Amino acid sequence: MRQASAPSGDSGASPRATAPAGAIGIVGRSSSHFTRVTRIFAAELRVEHDFEVVPDLTATDAAAFGGNPALRLPVLRTPDxxxxxxxxxxxxxWRRSAQRPAVAWPEDLDRPLAANAQELVLQAMSTEVALIMGGLAGGGPTARQTKLRTSLLGSLAWLExxxxxxLALQPPGRALGTLEVTLYCLLEHLEFREVLPLAPYPRLRGLRDEFGARPSAAATAYRFDR
Ligand SMILES: N[C@@H](CCC(=O)N[C@@H](CS)C(=O)NCC(=O)O)C(=O)O
Structure with missing residues (x-):
């Protein structure tokens, strides 16, 4: 079993000084699960940052998304x-954190069950985005949306x-792992956006509640920005 690692290529590099407030900013939305993953990491790693809200997800210029030409959030604004x-x-x-605690990254999940869990969680997060953004268009469900929902249900049954x-296959000794953080953000978001109820998934609800007891989770609760 590999130990939780540094991001590839960064082992042994000296920690960058923790950035003063204002020097870096997470560009995102409080209602976004991908944004919340980064906010939880920032809180757990104690990296000071600003939070910059993207007011309009339907904007079509990169500047509205922190310069991301894919028109997606989150973006981390840094002097680099x-x-x-x-x-x-x-x-x-993590590179900007003074503590640099051990983190289990996706590449540290070296058993199929753990690696597949990470893949399914990230895919489910993207599927949820497609369902929500598709829903904004109005009208009844299309064949595509029906497939997306079936995909989401299949992934949740697998995860349950x-x-x-x-999660037990994550490297020992880690302070944090991408699998547990992304899973938590996905599960909370499914109910927050009323995409799926978690009632049929008691084990997933247990995992959500366990991670939700962390101060970093409490400090980043989903809400709709004005
Ligand atoms: N691969 C990206 C995906 C980010 C993503 O899909 N973000 C959603 C919000 S949670 C978004 O930007 N949605 C805007 C849209 O779909 O137009 C990541 O890992 O951050």
Missing amino acids: GPWFGAINICREL ANAPQA
């Missing part, structure tokens, strides 16, 4: 330039059966 994508951002937050064992 923007970082796109939640996992990229978490790695950069396998997530506890997958």
Whole structure:
């Protein structure tokens, strides 16, 4: 079993000084699960940052999304330039953390059950985005939306059966892992956005409640920004 690791290529590098407030900013929304992953990492790693709300998700210029040409959030604004994508951002937050605690990254999940759990969680998060954004268009469910919902239900059934064992396969001695953080953000978001109730998934509800007891989770509760 591998130990929780540094982001690839950064082992042994000296920690960057913790950035003063205002020097870096998470560009996102309080209602966004990918954004919440980065906010939980920032809180757990004690990296000071600003939180900059994207007011309009339907905007079509990159500037509205912190410079991300894919028109996605979150983005981490830094003096070195923007970082796109939640996992990229978490790695950069780790590099900026003074403590640099052991983190289990996706590449540390070296058993199929754990690696597949991470893949299904990230895919379910993207599927949920597609369902929500598709729903904004109005009208009845399309064949595509029906497939997306079936995909989500299949992934949740798999996670209900396998997530506890997958989490147990994370490297020992870690302070935090991308699998547990992304799973928590997904589960909370499914009910927050009323995409699926968690009532049929008692083991997943237990995992959600367990991670939800962390101060970093309490400090980043989902809400709709005005
Ligand atoms: N691969 C990206 C995905 C980010 C993503 O899909 N974010 C959603 C919000 S949670 C978004 O930007 N949605 C805008 C849209 O779909 O137009 C990441 O890991 O951060």
